[in-house]
Amino acid sequence: MPSSTSNSALQGMYINLARSTERRELCEQQLAEAKLADRYHRLEAVDGAQLKVQSGSNLSPAKIGCWLSHIDALEQAIHFPGHTHILEDDFQLTPVFSEFIGDLAKYTAKLDSWDILFTDIDLAGMLNVSAMKNLVASVNSLAQNNNIELRDAQPLYAAANSSYIVNGANRQKVHDLMKDGLASNLPNDLWLRKLIREGSIKAYVTLPFVTTVNPVFNNSTILGNIGSNNPSILFATLFRQSLAAGADTQKLLTSFKKQLGSMPAINDRSMIYAHLVAHFMSDDFKAY
Template sequence: MQVTYINLDRNTERRAALEANFAAHNPQGWSLSRFAAVDGAKLDTPVVHTTLRPAVAACFLSHRGAVEQSAARDGDAMIAEDDVLFGPSSERVIAEALRSLPPDWDLLYTDVCISNFHTMLELFALRRLRTGRSGLLPLRGLPYAGSTAYIVNERSKGRMAELFAASNLSLAYDLWLRRLVYDGVLTGYATFPFATTLSTHADDSQIGIGKEFSMTGVWNAYRRLVWCDADPRQTASEVHGNDFDVLAADEIEMLRLLAQVIAGKCGDTWSPALRRAVKGESP
C-alpha cells in the first residue's frame, strides 16, 4: 500500500520523526511518500473563495492534493498527517480490517477523535473486551472527528475527485468528510482498536499542567489509550493522571462509579452498533 503523508516544508522535525517511525514498523510491500502541504500562512483565502481560516482551508487543500496524488497509483491509498504514529501491530490490525470490510466501503479510518464522553466509555470497555482481536466501527452516526489517518478504497478515488470538485470549502476537512459519511454519500469505518494513533507532535500547542490540561489534550490521550499498541502507563503520565490530590471527594466517588460501568458490573449499556462490534458481527 502507498502511504502519502502531508507535511509542511518547514516542519522538518515532524518529517524526520514520521519517516523514522514508519521505517521502524515498515509493513511489507508498503511505501511512504510525502505531499508538500499547502501553507496557510501563504494562502490568499479570497482567491480560493472560502470563509475558512487560512490554516483550516490549507488543511483541506492539502488533503485534496494528497488524495489526488494517490489517484495516479493503483490500489488503496492511505493518507496521513505528519503527527500519525505507527506501531508493531498497525499492519496486522489494518490487514484484518481490510479483509472484513463490506464491498461498498469508501473510507477506513485508522484513528479518530471521539468527542462524546459516553461513547468514550463504551469504546474503552470494548477495547478491553477485544484484547488481541480487531474489528470495525461503522462511522455513520458515531460522534467522531479528525482526519489524521485514513485509507481510500481504490475504486472510490474517482468519487472523491468529484466530491472535491463540488465542494465550496465551507467546512473543515474532517467535518466535511464526516458530513458525507453521515449523509450516506460515502461509507466509512474505523479500525478498532485504532491501528494508528497520534505522536507527541500532536500536542505541540497543548499545555498539560494539572487542572489546566485542555480538553483537546484529553481527547489526544484517549486516542493513545485505545489504539492497538497502547501503553496505559505512558498515557497516565501524559495527562498527570496519578495526581488525585487535586480532586475533590465527590469527584473521586464519581470516578469510582464510572469504574463500575467500565468494568461491566452494571450490565450491558452499549449502543446497538457497539454491541454488534463486541460480538464480532459484520457491520
C-alpha cells in the same frame, strides 16, 4: 460488492510542511522501521501561512492549507489504481500496523462496500457513558485476543482525518465529494463527517486503532499547543491514544492524572457524579 483491489496495490503518503523537518524525519524513521518506506512517500503540504484568506471565509489560513493539502492527496489517489493511505505527519504507527496493512484485503473482504477506512479518529459521543463503556470493553477484548475489527464509523466519527485509507475502487467519488466541500466554509474533517452522517460516504474505522497521534507532537500546526490552550482537547487525545493497539495505558493514565492535578477543583455534586461515572464504567456496576 467487496473491493477486489489487490492488497499489494496500496500506496501511502504523509502530508508534511516544508518547514516541519523534525516531523519529516520521524515519519521517515517510522516507515523505514515498519519496512514500508518503498510504499509511502512525502506529499508537501500547502502552507496556510503563505495563503491570502478571502473575505467571508470562516476558516483560518492553517485550516485552508489543510483542506488544500488533502485535496492534493486525493488528486494523487485518482491516478493510482489501488488503495491510497493518506496520513498527516503527526502519526504514530502501532506495533500491529504493518501486519494490518499486509492483511488489508482480508479485512475489507468482509465489507459489502466501503469508501474510506480510518485507522484513528476523534470520537463522537464521549459524553455518552454507556456508549463509551461498550467501546472500551470492545477494545479491551479485541486487544487481549490480538484481534482487529472494522466498525461502522458513522456513529463513532467526530473529526480528524489524520489517517485514512481511500478505496481504490471509489477514489474518484471520494475526491469529487471532498472537493465540493471547499466552498462549504467547514473544516475538511467536519465536511467529511457531514458526508458520512448523511450516507454519501461509507466509512469504517479499525478497533483498536492501528495508528494514533504521536505524543511528541502536542503542538498542532492547526490547533496550536493543545496542552496549554485547551486541556480538554489534550484529555480527549489521551483517551484517543488509549484506544490504539499496543497503547501504554498506564503511562497515559499517569499523564492524565498529572494534567488533571493542575485543574481547578470541582464542586461536591460534580465530584459525586464523576465517581458515579467511574462506578458505571467498572465491572461492579449492576443495571437497575
